[in-house]
Structures are given as C-alpha cells and as structure tokens.
Amino acid sequence: MRVLIAEDEPYLADAIRDGLRLEAIASDVVHDGDSALENLTVNTYDVVLLDRDLPGTSGDEVARWMIAANWPCRILMLTAADRLEEKIAGFELGADDYLTKPFAMRELVVRLRALARRPLEGAPPVMEFASLTLDPFRREVYRDSRYVGLTRKQFAVLEVLMAARGGVVSAETLLERAWDENADPFTNAVRITISSLRKRLGDPWLIHTVPGAGYQVGAPAADCDGASGPDLR
Known part of the structure; x- marks a missing residue:
C-alpha cells in the first residue's frame, strides 16, 4: 500500500x-x-x-x-x-x-x-493464494493455518506479491510500492527482504525468482529458481 x-x-x-x-x-x-x-x-x-x-x-x-x-x-x-x-x-x-x-x-x-481494501479492480479484503492468507487489517499472515510473524517491510512486500496472484512483480515495482520515493533505486533492499521473507515463510519456498523479470508467489515456472535451497540472487 x-x-x-x-x-x-x-x-x-x-x-x-x-x-x-x-x-x-x-x-x-x-x-x-x-x-x-x-x-x-x-x-x-x-x-x-x-x-x-x-x-x-x-x-x-x-x-x-x-x-x-x-x-x-x-x-x-x-x-x-x-x-x-x-x-x-x-x-x-x-x-x-x-x-x-x-x-x-x-x-x-x-x-x-x-x-x-476496496481497490478499483475489486481485490478481496483478505488475500488467499498459494497456501497463504494475508489480512491487511490485522496485519496477520498464515501459511497452511500456521501464523507467520513478519516485519513491517516483509509484510508490505508480501502484500504486493500476493495482490499479483502469481504474476511476476519486478524489483522496481516492489521498491515503488513497498518503500517510498526516497528509496535508492540501486539498493539491495528488495533482494534482502525477499531472502528474509522466504525464510520466515518456511520450506518449500513460496516466493520464486524469475531471472531478469522479478519475483512471484506460488508454483515456480520452468525458468524460475528451485523451490528451496540457498538464495544466491
């Protein structure tokens, strides 16, 4: 938001x-x-x-x-x-x-x-996708009914990713939507936040890197990174 x-x-x-x-x-x-x-x-x-x-x-x-x-x-x-x-x-x-x-x-x-919660395109107030449930009002996230505690920035990034419902979200878009206009466009903040968010959500990974494009939540496409393993990006 x-x-x-x-x-x-x-x-x-x-x-x-x-x-x-x-x-x-x-x-x-x-x-x-x-x-x-x-x-x-x-x-x-x-x-x-x-x-x-x-x-x-x-x-x-x-x-x-x-x-x-x-x-x-x-x-x-x-x-x-x-x-x-x-x-x-x-x-x-x-x-x-x-x-x-x-x-x-x-x-x-x-x-x-x-x-x-009533955006122009009519997204539901509580987001559910890829075994995740995100409630923006209560600022709560669950994976398979298990509560996941997130930092404010991790929550903001996950909210943007889930709103895309499996679509690829670029690092630039995440920086624009989850940070503010003073964010350094060359910062590693997005990559670092994604890495820590993956660890908080647990295995197997639900956030995947699409090389040269960005990140997505859900089942990885054929050219995405694996479902788990060390984060090298």
Missing part, C-alpha cells in the same frame, strides 16, 4: 508519515497542490490523503482533476472544517472518505485500509 500525503502543515505531514510507516504503509509527502499533481503523474498510489486547503492548486482542484481524469486512486479528504456542508462539498468533489482535524492516528489508518 502506498499513500500520497498532501498536507501543508509540515509537522502534521511528517507525523502522519511516521505513523503510517509503523503500520507498514509507504507514503510520500508534498505540501502544495502543484507538487501533489506532479507526484500523481509520476508515481502510483492507492490513496491520496488530501488537505482541501493546500496552497497553490487547492486540494479541491486536485480532486476535480483526479475525477475528471478518472485517476485510479482513492481520495481521503482532510480538513479542519467539520461542518456538514463542508463534508458534503468534499464528497460532491469526488472524495471517497472524509476526516476532520484533529484525528486519532488509529482512525486514519483504519480508514486508509478500508479504502485500500
């Missing part, structure tokens, strides 16, 4: 980003509407946490642009105005949800998860 935080108060934006990081949610921060539009056209997000009162291009204008372009991303409006008329106006602009300041971090996380 990846979130764009468009909030003009730096302290609040940084606090939200840090809180989401603890929930294994990658996020990028911008402080004005023009930067929000730029990030939307460059990166892929599941949800935009959008302050209505952004400087420059307002949050309302950003929302209008997203709706007019049929942008594949949910909108959670964020504002200090708690009047019913303001909330109605936000929904009429195309917002999927609305949250007023001040708010509890836990409520924000739950609302973001609720939006992400």
Whole structure:
C-alpha cells in the first residue's frame, strides 16, 4: 500500500508519515497542490490523503482533476472544517472518505485500509493464494493455518506479491510500492527482504525468482529458481 500525503502543515505531514510507516504503509509527502499533481503523474498510489486547503492548486482542484481524469486512486479528504456542508462539498468533489482535524492516528489508518481494501479492480479484503492468507487489517499472515510473524517491510512486500496472484512483480515495482520515493533505486533492499521473507515463510519456498523479470508467489515456472535451497540472487 502506498499513500500520497498532501498536507501543508509540515509537522502534521511528517507525523502522519511516521505513523503510517509503523503500520507498514509507504507514503510520500508534498505540501502544495502543484507538487501533489506532479507526484500523481509520476508515481502510483492507492490513496491520496488530501488537505482541501493546500496552497497553490487547492486540494479541491486536485480532486476535480483526479475525477475528471478518472485517476485510479482513492481520495481521503482532510480538513479542519467539520461542518456538514463542508463534508458534503468534499464528497460532491469526488472524495471517497472524509476526516476532520484533529484525528486519532488509529482512525486514519483504519480508514486508509478500508479504502485500500476496496481497490478499483475489486481485490478481496483478505488475500488467499498459494497456501497463504494475508489480512491487511490485522496485519496477520498464515501459511497452511500456521501464523507467520513478519516485519513491517516483509509484510508490505508480501502484500504486493500476493495482490499479483502469481504474476511476476519486478524489483522496481516492489521498491515503488513497498518503500517510498526516497528509496535508492540501486539498493539491495528488495533482494534482502525477499531472502528474509522466504525464510520466515518456511520450506518449500513460496516466493520464486524469475531471472531478469522479478519475483512471484506460488508454483515456480520452468525458468524460475528451485523451490528451496540457498538464495544466491
């Protein structure tokens, strides 16, 4: 899950980003509407946490642009105005949800998860594939009904892989979806996280390397690595 935080108060934006990081949610921060539009056209997000009162291009204008372009991303409006008329106006602009300041971090996380569990393509809220069950709300993973404890980053990577349902996911996509825009594109973080995730999930391996393409969950294809053994990649 990846979130764009468009909030003009730096302290609040940084606090939200840090809180989401603890929930294994990658996020990028911008402080004005023009930067929000730029990030939307460059990166892929599941949800935009959008302050209505952004400087420059307002949050309302950003929302209008997203709706007019049929942008594949949910909108959670964020504002200090708690009047019913303001909330109605936000929904009429195309917002999927609305949250007023001040708010509890836990409520924000739950609302973001609720939006992400209803993605535009309609993926199920609890993912089940290749003997694995992943619950994004409870942040729990099971293999053949056995609980598997994962770190936040391992969970985020597995969530992206399982959403592909056996499709090959490139290292670049994993870096984009499970980290943030500050991640070094030449880092070994993806390979290291995949290696540790395999060990946590146990034998036989459920995550396979497709040489020159990326990684996939499930039965390996003929040109993938073996089901178990030392990780040499």
